[in-house]
Amino acid sequence: xxxxxxxxxxxxxxxxxxxxxxxxxxxxxxxxxxxxxxxxxxxxxxxxxxxxxxxxxxxxxxxxxxxxxxxxxxxxxxxxxxxxxxxxxxxxxxxxxxxxxxxxxxxxxxxxxxxxxxxxxxxxxxxxxxxxxxxxxxxxxxxxxxxxxxxxxxxxxxxxxxxxxxxxxxxxxxxxxxxxxxxxxxxxxxxxxxxxxxxxxxxxxxxxxxxxxxxxxxxxxxxxxxxxxxxxxxxxxxxxxxxxxxxxxxxxxxxxxxxxxxxxxxxxxxxxxxxxxxxxxxxxxxxxxxxxxxxxxxxxxxxxxxx
Amino acid sequence: xxxxxxxxxxxxxxxxxxxxxxxxxxxxxxxxxxxxxxxxxxxxxxxxxxxxxxxxxxxxxxxxxxxxxxxxxxxxxxxxxxxxxxxxxxxxxxxxxxxxxxxxxxxxxxxxxxxxxxxxxxxxxxxxxxxxxxxxxxxxxxxxxxxxxxxxxxxxxxxxxxxxxxxxxxxxxxxxxxxxxxxxxxxxxxxxxxxxxxxxxxxxxxxxxxxxxxxxxxxxxxxxxxxxxxxxxxxxxxxxxxxxxxxxxxx
Ligand code: HEM
Numbered sequence: 001x002x003x004x005x006x007x008x009x010x011x012x013x014x015x016x017x018x019x020x021x022x023x024x025x026x027x028x029x030x031x032x033x034x035x036x037x038x039x040x041x042x043x044x045x046x047x048x049x050x051x052x053x054x055x056x057x058x059x060x061x062x063x064x065x066x067x068x069x070x071x072x073x074x075x076x077x078x079x080x081x082x083x084x085x086x087x088x089x090x091x092x093x094x095x096x097x098x099x100x101x102x103x104x105x106x107x108x109x110x111x112x113x114x115x116x117x118x119x120x121x122x123x124x125x126x127x128x129x130x131x132x133x134x135x136x137x138x139x140x141x142x143x144x145x146x147x148x149x150x151x152x153x154x155x156x157x158x159x160x161x162x163x164x165x166x167x168x169x170x171x172x173x174x175x176x177x178x179x180x181x182x183x184x185x186x187x188x189x190x191x192x193x194x195x196x197x198x199x200x201x202x203x204x205x206x207x208x209x210x211x212x213x214x215x216x217x218x219x220x221x222x223x224x225x226x227x228x229x230x231x232x233x234x235x236x237x238x239x240x241x242x243x244x245x246x247x248x249x250x251x252x253x254x255x256x257x258x259x260x261x262x263x264x265x266x267x268x269x270x271x272x273x274x275x276x277x278x279x280x281x282x283x284x285x286x287x288x289x290x291x292x293x294x295x296x297x298x299x300x301x302x303x304x305x306x307x
Numbered sequence: 308x309x310x311x312x313x314x315x316x317x318x319x320x321x322x323x324x325x326x327x328x329x330x331x332x333x334x335x336x337x338x339x340x341x342x343x344x345x346x347x348x349x350x351x352x353x354x355x356x357x358x359x360x361x362x363x364x365x366x367x368x369x370x371x372x373x374x375x376x377x378x379x380x381x382x383x384x385x386x387x388x389x390x391x392x393x394x395x396x397x398x399x400x401x402x403x404x405x406x407x408x409x410x411x412x413x414x415x416x417x418x419x420x421x422x423x424x425x426x427x428x429x430x431x432x433x434x435x436x437x438x439x440x441x442x443x444x445x446x447x448x449x450x451x452x453x454x455x456x457x458x459x460x461x462x463x464x465x466x467x468x469x470x471x472x473x474x475x476x477x478x479x480x481x482x483x484x485x486x487x488x489x490x491x492x493x494x495x496x497x498x499x500x501x502x503x504x505x506x507x508x509x510x511x512x513x514x515x516x517x518x519x520x521x522x523x524x525x526x527x528x529x530x531x532x533x534x535x536x537x538x539x540x541x542x543x544x545x546x547x548x549x550x551x552x553x554x555x556x557x558x
Binding site for chain 1: 365366370454460489492504517554
């Protein structure tokens, strides 16, 4: 860009003048070439939107009633990704910390990937498309697998494959001895892990709440006594494992891509991670919108079926 | 003009054209006729208050639909459309727990074109969330966030947040079951933040549960606070595009 203009005081060489002329030739006039496109697309979209509005009415359910909680209660669709996260981890993490960090990371992209490689053209660097596809596929299916895992779908699949049809887990409330159950009850869902993992290590029972309030004697400073009971299984399952997954998997993806020569430059890693983020975001939104029904259980769900 | 044509008699079209575009009223608004030379076309863009956001010339590739898919422009178009339909909706809507739902019902049944206005507003709102997200993806995949455009990307992220907040605050206004519970779920998420969460939720909702205080807060933010903020950030966004030398192009 800057090199196009001749340095001050120097006569523009033939080459520089040639380049300036070529740049001029590459340019079009805003009127009519851009203004008309803008005008036409405004007209087209006005027509499309009015048409859509004639055909499909905006919903209006019953009058708001604080006494009747609908089941399921859902946030607006663009926050259903966060509501989906909420099912798998501590609410502070899903509702506030993850979105805050995600937005800051998004804003920081240009400060991290700051060279001019691949600028101004669609996915123009050598491995751009490959990284976009790998990021998208890993993000989408990785998210789906994690959701399935936390829902115990792997255990259900195992039980379906290992049992002839008709064999059920319980008969009259008693376990059926002929039923091949998933052999690792601890690893059915993360909640089962929290409940059934042998937290009692003998010398210390981690499932007992740790009264941090007794250690941090804030009352000695004249402050109110803290009622901090740290529940180790909950901290592990609701905070440490989710953070590990959300940080670890993307890092793993980048490391593997680097090793395999897929991602070499920063732009490569950026595309890989951004595509993965968008795919995760979309998958969480889709699952939260269409596959969370009564009690937010996993299963097909039709919006406004009751109307 | 063909030699056989009589020069004295002007066609209907020509006379109509002159009647519309050469009278004193029109000339007082638009001082010159259709800009049919490159010089005049550039002047038209540079001197018109609405068009002068544009440069007078742009790079060939940026005119291609497939470069931007018009997504930033569409986001702005939707913002303008939402402002217009929103003002019309404000004529009929009172943000009170007693009246809001009935006002929307009346709008849908009694007001001429009321349902249509509400539908357009709703679809444009959903559309804007989508176009802004897709615009962000377009900017990312064309590498247009790179220096000197870093800060405009950050302005964009702020605009994305403002767009989501605009949509979220509007969601409560019809005061139906969908609105109440979506906002309850959403604001509870805010409340789950460590330390500052609960105070923040309380300020946002104006109480322990979503009621009249929440409705008036969301309404005020929706119709004046957030749109003003968004307009300011859009102004900066567009200005920065010009200052950064137009859209990004390959070096
Ligand atoms: C209300 C929301 C927004 C509006 C109305 C808007 C509008 C626009 C418009 C009209 C353009 C000109 C080119 C085009 O149409 O693509 C543009 C460019 C740009 N936008 Fe946005 N935008 C919005 C949100 C965002 C977001 C969320 C981001 C990124 C996070 C962003 C980053 C950029 C950047 C970096 C450019 C320069 C692109 C280039 O040089 O090729 N904008 N914006």
